[in-house]
Amino acid sequence: xxxxxxxxxxxxxxxxxxxxxxxxxxxxxxxxxxxxxxxxxxxxxxxxxxxxxxxxxxxxxxxxxxxxxxxxxxxxxxxxxxxxxxxxxxxxxxxxxxxxxxxxxxxxxxxxxxxxxxxxxxxxxxxxxxxxxxxxxxxxxxxxxxxxxxxxxxxxxxxxxxxxxxxxxxxxxxxxxxxxxxxxxxxxxxxxxxxxxxxxxxxxxxxxxxxxxxxxxxxxxxxxxxxxxxxxxxxxxxxxxxxx
Amino acid sequence: xxxxxxxxxxxxxxxxxxxxxxxxxxxxxxxxxxxxxxxxxxxxxxxxxxxxxxxxxxxxxxxxxxxxxxxxxxxxxxxxxxxxxxxxxxxxxxxxxxxxxxxxxxxxxxxxxxxxxxxxxxxxxxxxxxxxxxxxxxxxxxxxxxxxxxxxxxxxxxxxxxxxxxxxxxxxxxxxxxxxxxxxxxxxxxxxxxxxxxxxxxxxxxxxxxxxxxxxxxxxxxxxxxxxxxxxxxxxxxxxxxxx
DNA sequence: GAGCATTTGTCCGTATGTATT
DNA sequence: CAATACATACGGACAAATGCT
Numbered sequence: 246x247x248x249x250x251x252x253x254x255x256x257x258x259x260x261x262x263x264x265x266x267x268x269x270x271x272x273x274x275x276x277x278x279x280x281x282x283x284x285x286x287x288x289x290x291x292x293x294x295x296x297x298x299x300x301x302x303x304x305x306x307x308x309x310x311x312x313x314x315x316x317x318x319x320x321x322x323x324x325x326x327x328x329x330x331x332x333x334x335x336x337x338x339x340x341x342x343x344x345x346x347x348x349x350x351x352x353x354x355x356x357x358x359x360x361x362x363x364x365x366x367x368x369x370x371x372x373x374x375x376x377x378x379x380x381x382x383x384x385x386x387x388x389x390x391x392x393x394x395x396x397x398x399x400x401x402x403x404x405x406x407x408x409x410x411x412x413x414x415x416x417x418x419x420x421x422x423x424x425x426x427x428x429x430x431x432x433x434x435x436x437x438x439x440x441x442x443x444x445x446x447x448x449x450x451x452x453x454x455x456x457x458x459x460x461x462x463x464x465x466x467x468x469x470x471x472x473x474x475x476x477x478x479x480x481x482x483x484x485x486x487x488x489x
Numbered sequence: 490x491x492x493x494x495x496x497x498x499x500x501x502x503x504x505x506x507x508x509x510x511x512x513x514x515x516x517x518x519x520x521x522x523x524x525x526x527x528x529x530x531x532x533x534x535x536x537x538x539x540x541x542x543x544x545x546x547x548x549x550x551x552x553x554x555x556x557x558x559x560x561x562x563x564x565x566x567x568x569x570x571x572x573x574x575x576x577x578x579x580x581x582x583x584x585x586x587x588x589x590x591x592x593x594x595x596x597x598x599x600x601x602x603x604x605x606x607x608x609x610x611x612x613x614x615x616x617x618x619x620x621x622x623x624x625x626x627x628x629x630x631x632x633x634x635x636x637x638x639x640x641x642x643x644x645x646x647x648x649x650x651x652x653x654x655x656x657x658x659x660x661x662x663x664x665x666x667x668x669x670x671x672x673x674x675x676x677x678x679x680x681x682x683x684x685x686x687x688x689x690x691x692x693x694x695x696x697x698x699x700x701x702x703x704x705x706x707x708x709x710x711x712x713x714x715x716x717x718x719x720x721x722x723x724x725x726x727x728x729x730x731x732x733x
Numbered sequence: 734g735a736g737c738a739t740t741t742g743t744c745c746g747t748a749t750g751t752a753t754t
Numbered sequence: 755c756a757a758t759a760c761a762t763a764c765g766g767a768c769a770a771a772t773g774c775t
Contacts, residue, residue, distance in 0.1 A: 492743095493742080493743065493744095494743080494744075495743075495744085527744080527745090528744060528745050528746065529745090529746085529747095530743080530744055530745070530746090531743080531744060531745085534743080534744090548752085548753080549751070549752050549753075550751070550752035550753030550754075551752080551753050551754075552753090
């Protein structure tokens with residue numbers, strides 16, 4: 246089939262990997278070179294090929310490990326909550342608040358939030374983890390009036406969705422979102438713990454209160470494409486999943 | 490900043506490339522090696538980095554060329570037409586019919602098309618081009634009753650949307666879609682003219698007639714991520730674009 | 734904390750294969 | 755056919771990050 250050695254090796258490894266649990270160690274470059282009788286370059290190319298296929302993650306000094314990618318499903322009918330969405334995919338969500346500031350709403354965000362520029366806002370920066378692996382960097386904007394003591398509440402509760410429901414007595418629903426894949430700016434790349442340029446999801450989102458229609462939150466989330474497959478469903482029609 | 494030579498070179502080239510027209514030739518590996526005083530390995534790594542950033546395309550034997558990526562915007566309010574969507578992004582669409590068969594509707598597709606398995610269908614395979622570059626491989630399913638002579642009509646008109654409007658006297662609107670990024674199966678990769686594993690969009694879509702609500706078409710489109718950035722908008726709220 | 738082995742990351746030089754022009 | 759340019763591959767070397775002693 247393939248005339249190139251490293252693709253043969255990659256295909257063979259892909260089959261072996263297939264059943265393994267995420268986090269399982271894959272043979273190192275020197276091990277593969279010895280096993281298949283090739284140089285380190287070819288062994289390395291094979292592992293890099295698997296990395297491009299999102300089947301493994303490679304960490305300098307540590308090794309190469311079987312990767313897991315979850316489906317992050319966005320639709321009108323699902324709650325706009327990171328924790329809920331990750332749990333729905335069968336994985337364990339965790340998030341870490343990097344900062345909560347009170348800042349006036351910048352003009353560029355005013356349209357999303359349906360408020361005048363200058364309105365007092367909470368600006369929350371979070372990093373989110375899936376099964377303890379860094380996956381997402383989120384910037385969230387929430388009007389101070391919606392949850393005055395948001396900064397205090399976030400010390401004890403991780404989920405912003407939950408805090409809004411409890412403190413703000415509202416029911417956030419996803420009113421709008423725009424999802425795409427891009428190469429993020431270097432500062433976001435660093436925030437996500439990747440050096441080289443890898444594809445990353447950018448999801449811009451606006452949440453409203455189900456009852457009043459009031460805008461509760463606007464956010465921009467950068468998510469590693471090797472950690473999640475974002476699936477956007479345009480309408481609420483639900484079709485049975487097909488097995489690939 | 491960066492301690493690695495090839496990233497320095499890549500960053501420098503990225504700036505130089507920035508203003509160039511798509512298709513412009515980029516310096517070859519040996520040229521870069523000489524210019525920056527590095528080996529061919531580092532020069533090559535720099536060009537591969539630019540390829541990962543989707544800034545260039547590389548063709549064996551030909552060279553490295555500045556790439557263009559268009560926004561393919563999908564939303565409820567936009568027509569489900571490949572030609573229209575590509576034109577809206579300011580590029581030139583073209584498509585080539587690979588095959589039109591009459592086949593009974595397979596069970597896996599029945600739900601999407603709201604018809605019983607076995608219903609007579611047209612199955613159309615198309616490859617689509619943006620500015621004469623192969624970008625998309627589409628499989629489309631259309632009930633024979635909707636457009637009995639579809640196979641004949643497609644000899645003269647490229648756009649299926651147009652054919653349905655004229656022959657079928659219907660107005661297709663996007664009723665549902667599911668968009669994600671994946672590594673396609675080898676046969677699709679070959680159909681898209683890529684050898685190594687590159688990220689590709691998979692957009693599954695269902696179109697209905699605006700008037701009657703009848704399902705007109707279901708399709709699966711694989712699109713090269715270096716050719717388009719698919720942007721899915723969940724509701725019809727339109728916000729002003731922000732300049733990155 | 735220091736030291737060490739392991740593993741991936743970067744880079745050199747060189748050679749050959751293969752596709753394009 | 756020849757020249758060019760990218761793809762693959764070898765061998766060797768050192769750097770940098772990780773994990774363990």
